[in-house]
Amino acid sequence: MDSIYLVLIAVVLVFGFGVVLWNRRRAGQPQLPPAQAPSLRTPPPKAVPKPAAPASPAPTTADAPAAPAPADAPADAGETDEADKAADEGEVAAELAEIQRPSFRSRMSKARSAFAGALLGIAGRTGITAETWDDLEEALLRADVGVRVSDELLSGLRARVKAKEITEPGQLLDALRAEMVSRLAGADRELRLEPGAADSPNVWLFVGVNGVGKTTTIGKVSALQAGAGVSVLMAAGDTFRAAAAEQLTTWAERSGAEIVRGNEGGDPSAVIFDGIERASARGIQLVLADTAGRLHTKTNLMDELRKVRRVAAKGKGRVTEVLLVIDATTGQNGLTQAREFGDANMTDGVGLTGVVLNKLDGSAKGVMVFAIETELGLPVKLVGLGETIGDLVPFDPDEFVDALVTLD
């Protein structure tokens, strides 16, 4: 029975692909990525809405504290305590400006860097032997550098050792450190907040797979921007995950931002569009748009994201950042994520504008960003270092590599 499916798949795949490839070859543009082939860009299908949650019977535990009625907050929720809010806003902003931001080093070194430990062992040996190279490679791989980047780093070093430029392990490690820093140097890591007409807010879109911390990151970014005197509105575009909007609302309260929510299971593009319109009407400078976590392998969800990206640029807003949020524990799949999400957000040749590297305060050091930065040219702009509102700092390659290679 199984084989039937296989045959069908094979036929459909091969036939379909054959036609596409053949056409492409004939057109003489074999390298053209799909997104840039205008002739083939028919309007994408309506994003398939995720199935709404089935009607949910009430819990049977009568005594369990009743769940608060899911606030089906219409898009104009924030209206209510307008006056209170205005008064609070000044205070909140002042508080936020004073949040102590952790130093990169201190947080990243909370977990002893295993990488640094391995380097120490190498430095302790006399001379550079085959064992040195093995240990160095293992240390790099253990840190999720990836086979390719590790090979690149090491082959450069090997050549220099061969040329007798480097003779001592200490020199070797210094060279490695310098090489790592130089690989990350030169990228523009500024978050783009363009001044412009008062009714044209900047829109920052946050995308990523499930559970990387998009919603939390938006809360922290909001605090960061509000602290710098920027007015912020959050658009709760994660209409899929249960209670995602509640979570974002909590962050909006903490950071003194406005929030626009839709119904659970609703169209995320619509929520984000509403958010932008409202920000525009009120002269709010920055819209932080949350999206539901999605695996990059789910076509319908990636199509939904394409629509979100398109719709976000439709109204008065300007999409100035599309940030991929990545979990530092992620391994080699991070590169694929960056590629796929970049592809889904591709507009005028620009997909993602940067990466937020989250959960860097754990034992994982997020070194797969080397591959993302060097292979895709995608800069890491922010780093999440904890769960509280102030735990988000700009990425600094020097400090990052430092924290990686130094044992305290």
Added chain:
Amino acid sequence: MFDSLSSRLEGIVKRLRGKGRLTEADVDEMLQEIRTALLEADVNVGVVRNVLGRIREQAIGARLSEALDPSQQVIKIVNNELTAMLGGETLKISYASRPPTVILMAGLQGSGKTTNSAKLARWFKSQGRQPLMVGADLQRPAAVEQLRTLGRQIDVPVFSEPGDPVSTARRGLEEARRLGRDVLIVDTAGRLSIDVEMMEQVRQISQAVQPDYTFLVIDAMTGQDAVSVAEAFHATLAIDGVILSKLDGDARGGAALSVKEVIGRPIAFASTGEKLTEFEQFHPDRMAGRILGMGDMLTLIEQAEQAFEKDQAEKAAEKLMDGEFTLDDFLEQMQALKKMGPLGNLMGMMPGMPKELKGAEIGDDQLKPIEAIIHSMTPLERRKPEVINGSRRTRIALGSGTTVGDVNRLVKQFAEMQKMMKRMGGMVRGGKGKGKKGKGGRGLPGMPGGLGGGFPGMPGMGPGGGPPGLPPGMGSGPGGFPSFN
């Protein structure tokens, strides 16, 4: 993006042709490629080293059989080894004699504890149990709310109260006893394995509820760090099993192997989708193939079963063999196929697919012109494309927004494919007597050998491209898929 292990090994193997026995040097060369494959799958470096050592012993001097080529034999050894490592004892839930059976969920932030608590509750329900969930994640805003919403969806009650997670968990246990629920699932906050305070908290929760099973939820995308996380949680909580989440992505999930190896506890469940039903007991054999980057046939078949209507698929296959497959059928199958996910991914899962097709970046959008052309045809034209003459062609091209040339090509290639399928169908049918009977009794009993041999040669389909453990015929043998060059 990953070359499958088999294609990596191909080059080496060419030189080994005719050798009766693998030398140490041959094996080492192959092991290097296997090592890269495992590392790219995020298997921990230390674990890789151990695995390779064991594989090396088995591979050196292994007698090369005539039937299989050496690379396949080596892959088979690797595959068996990984399967053995991932499998071993499976976790059988034995229920507490004094209910409730208590389950504690733990893991890093964002690994999927809350969702998997609900999935597990649903699973227990399907086993005829009556679970109660406790929301002891008081850290993340709205985590309890999320659990409640999920609980409503699967009709499982949720207990939680604000304050202290330890006492919430304890009260949850009392509540379960009071209500006579026989399974208690305690969802805890995500925590970093190095956060001393939070690890102490979860230890206290564990002490308060005395769990029968403690599950560690691990994200399939986790890299090398999976090992230290697993070790830390295991040291604090004594993990009984692992739940592997987000396995529906394209990460190869080497973390599963690392964790299993390091804490020696089985991977009990795997979460294979966002829906609460997409949760199943773990299949070690599939995971081994996936880690090795071999076409994950079983997964493919499973996905196909969901996407295609069974009867329809059977009918279509029958028609295909008889050469009665129409453009309508093709369109139908293409649409079903699209439900299975991005075509590029499917292509990657098909073993033995030529590199040219595998590497091609093809979005679903690009099949649209094909759909448009077929949609612009009349029913008669779809049944009998041969009636399409000049004026019909022009009409179809206009209607679909393509060119006459496009329409021509489609029709021509479709005819070619039909011919080929018919011929293949004949071969398959002819071999029916000898072939194994298909499970369903009809369909494609002669599949083995049929597909591989039936197609005209295809460049890029190296000899013996198909990894072992797959239905023979798909990818093995000198045949291939039709070339569209």
